[in-house]
Amino acid sequence: MSDATNIGSKAEKRIAVLFLAPALLLLIIFRLIPLGWGFGMSFTDANNAGTARWVGADNYLRAVNDPTFQDSVANTVILLATMPMMVMLPMLLAILIHQGVPGGKFFRAVYFLPAVLSSVIVGAIFNVVLRYDGSLNEFLAVFGFDAVDWLGSSSTALGALIAVQLWSTFGMSVLIFMAGLTTVPEDIIEAARIDGARFWQRLWFIVIPSLRPIIEFVAVVTTVGLLTNMFGLVYVLTGGGPGTATTLPEFLIWLEQGKLNRPGYAAALSMFLFVMMAGVAYAQIRIMKRNAEV
Amino acid sequence: MSNLTLKNLKKSYGAVEVIKGVDLAITPGEFVVFVGPSGCGKSTLLRMIAGLEVVTSGTIEIADRDVTQLEPYDRGIAMVFQSYALYPHMTVAENMGFALRLAGHAKPERRKAVEEAARILQIGHLLDRKPAQLSGGQRQRVAIGRSIVRQPDVFLFDEPLSNLDAELRVQTRIEIARLHQTLDTTMIYVTHDQTEAMTLADRIVVLRGGIIEQVGAPTDLYDDPDNAFVAGFIGSPAMNFLPCVAASANEVTVAGLTIALPQLQTQLRQGESMKMGIRPEHLNGTNGPSVAMKIDVVEQLGATAFVHGMLGGDLPLLVEARAMRPKAGDMINVPFDPQHVFLFDANGDRIR
Structure with a gap:
């Protein structure tokens, strides 16, 4: 590390500082200052009228005892529990495409298509598909199934939301895995074939271990996506309902801040979310570091 | 089996x-x-x-x-x-x-x-x-x-x-x-x-x-x-190939020198164009026919030296010289044993 910092003349170092300064400035103005500001606000009863009183840790205590917030955390835990599936499914699909199934390029394009759609459009599409008189229920009726209110019933709403999120994001993961697969050396797969490894054994013993850095990367990206990018879908598809069935922390923060006029409380909730994210980021940095050492 | x-x-x-x-x-x-x-x-x-x-x-x-x-x-x-x-x-x-x-x-x-x-x-x-x-x-x-x-x-x-x-x-x-x-x-x-x-x-x-x-x-x-x-x-450095012409049923002319090849079983047709091959290590005999070569470059390896030169101005030849210290620019005589000469026809097939 010390070697890297010693490279270059003083003039070059000044130029480096010059190039780094704008990004650093933006980071400070739009990330660090608001973070500190929010942290301060979380100890007040600030509202959108501009008055604020110091209330100590009240907001945090209230959050811990707030059933809506508790539900949103529980929903987040369920959401995160689906993460392995959101990583494994794209990996298997990428492996199959990489194996050269007929029409692989077509599948790759089709899988990736949803990734370029905004969550609002995805939400609009699935409103049509999933509503009570929607196309999914019509399709199921052909096989004699009763209609289900996928988005309106608290037992199915979160599952439906997760499925839509999976559909709209897994194409990107497929693409990342496909890029990763091209870095798995062909000769070690051939060596495994000679050593006696059948297709699934080659996957299990050679390909998947070789993809470990990619798996970890996709896992981190997927987790971050689940924690911070669900807002659009929740807003368009369920509005957090029915009840709190699909309320997630970021949606709740938006509700408290904008709709319920409690920026101080919303700031406290944001701090909880920030701590969760920081945990993920820490894990991410550790994983990347470990991979760099291999 | x-x-x-x-x-x-x-x-x-x-x-x-x-x-x-x-x-x-x-x-x-x-x-x-x-x-x-x-x-x-x-x-x-x-x-x-x-x-x-x-x-x-x-x-x-x-x-x-x-x-x-x-x-x-x-x-x-x-x-x-x-x-x-x-x-x-x-x-x-x-x-x-x-x-x-x-x-x-x-x-x-x-x-x-x-x-x-x-x-x-x-x-x-x-x-x-x-x-x-x-x-x-x-x-x-x-x-x-x-x-x-x-x-x-x-x-x-x-x-x-x-x-x-x-x-x-x-x-x-x-x-x-x-x-x-x-x-x-x-x-x-x-x-x-x-x-x-x-x-x-x-x-x-x-x-x-x-x-x-x-x-x-x-x-x-x-x-x-x-x-x-x-x-x-096969062989390192590679064999020299020189164009030659059949002078009689068992003689060829190469770089103005006519060599008898008694080992040949085939009767050559007089005037037929062929390629003659001889390995660099076989170009350091002590008697037999010899050709004069002008030295271009010498790769000196100590025990032996690879001498690159020209025959008659335009035919490149590589000679492995032992027990001598040739210098670039010198003219040397390269004697060889005709037993070591290989003949190839226009298609590159061996004439035995």
């Missing part, structure tokens, strides 16, 4: 035929080297034997069993790759024992086989390391060890020394030769380096453009090449 038989083996990529009908029988325990310039199909041929390339037509038999359509793991072969192809996430011991693990052998049994192979290759102290922690030479030993553990009918080597530095290459070459003596198993070895081919092989298969040019013991190919390609490829 034959350990490996190739019958009219062909391989095409689309319309491009890269292996154009290869017939070869290899006896058990033989060390056969496929040699040829890049693009000659030697690696493709090896990969076809391994089962890594689909055969377009023809058959491959290993230990009297038709394996043409079998998967690599059902062929009884082991292969050492140029890139070593070690599994990066496994330790050396796991790499070497992988085939046995897949075959369902118990752990103590695997460990025993791995340790035995490691003992032969002197890599016992490396067993718990990962490939990334090994040097190139050590990785190559592990790759060889991995193939030994499987106790195959046939070992396949695909340019195994290409990624090693010169010194290590010579060492490993000797070790492979020793390994062959120890194991006494059939080995097929692909290389573009004729020195490796000469030193290792019981028999050399010279390939060009997807066909076999000649098969034979190293000294046979050196002493009695079938054509100008084999003559030029």
Whole structure:
């Protein structure tokens, strides 16, 4: 590390500082200052009228005892529990495409298509598909199934939301895995074939271990996506309902801040979310570091 | 009995035929080297034997069993790759024992086989390391060890020394030769380096453009090449080729000098244009006909010197000179023994 910092003349170092300064400035103005500001606000009863009183840790205590917030955390835990599936499914699909199934390029394009759609459009599409008189229920009726209110019933709403999120994001993961697969050396797969490894054994013993850095990367990206990018879908598809069935922390923060006029409380909730994210980021940095050492 | 038989083996990529009908029988325990310039199909041929390339037509038999359509793991072969192809996430011991693990052998049994192979290759102290922690030479030993553990009918080597530095290459070459003596198993070895081919092989298969040019013991190919390609490829530095004309039924004229070739069985047609080949090491006789050469460049190696020069102003000639210290610009007389002269017709085929 010390070697890297010693490279270059003083003039070059000044130029480096010059190039780094704008990004650093933006980071400070739009990330660090608001973070500190929010942290301060979380100890007040600030509202959108501009008055604020110091209330100590009240907001945090209230959050811990707030059933809506508790539900949103529980929903987040369920959401995160689906993460392995959101990583494994794209990996298997990428492996199959990489194996050269007929029409692989077509599948790759089709899988990736949803990734370029905004969550609002995805939400609009699935409103049509999933509503009570929607196309999914019509399709199921052909096989004699009763209609289900996928988005309106608290037992199915979160599952439906997760499925839509999976559909709209897994194409990107497929693409990342496909890029990763091209870095798995062909000769070690051939060596495994000679050593006696059948297709699934080659996957299990050679390909998947070789993809470990990619798996970890996709896992981190997927987790971050689940924690911070669900807002659009929740807003368009369920509005957090029915009840709190699909309320997630970021949606709740938006509700408290904008709709319920409690920026101080919303700031406290944001701090909880920030701590969760920081945990993920820490894990991410550790994983990347470990991979760099291999 | 034959350990490996190739019958009219062909391989095409689309319309491009890269292996154009290869017939070869290899006896058990033989060390056969496929040699040829890049693009000659030697690696493709090896990969076809391994089962890594689909055969377009023809058959491959290993230990009297038709394996043409079998998967690599059902062929009884082991292969050492140029890139070593070690599994990066496994330790050396796991790499070497992988085939046995897949075959369902118990752990103590695997460990025993791995340790035995490691003992032969002197890599016992490396067993718990990962490939990334090994040097190139050590990785190559592990790759060889991995193939030994499987106790195959046939070992396949695909340019195994290409990624090693010169010194290590010579060492490993000797070790492979020793390994062959120890194991006494059939080995097929692909290389573009004729020195490796000469030193290792019981028999050399010279390939060009997807066909076999000649098969034979190293000294046979050196002493009695079938054509100008084999003559030029085997031997280092390469044979000199000079245009010549038949002066009579057993005499040729080259660079103004007429040489009698009593060893010829063929009657030459007077006036026929041919190519004459003579190796640099045969151009340092003490008597016999001689040609005068002007020295351009001298590559002095101490014991011997490679002298590059011109005959009659425009015919390049390379002479291996022992026991003299020639200098650039000098004129020297190069005597040679006509017994060492090879004649080739316009197609490059040998005239014997």
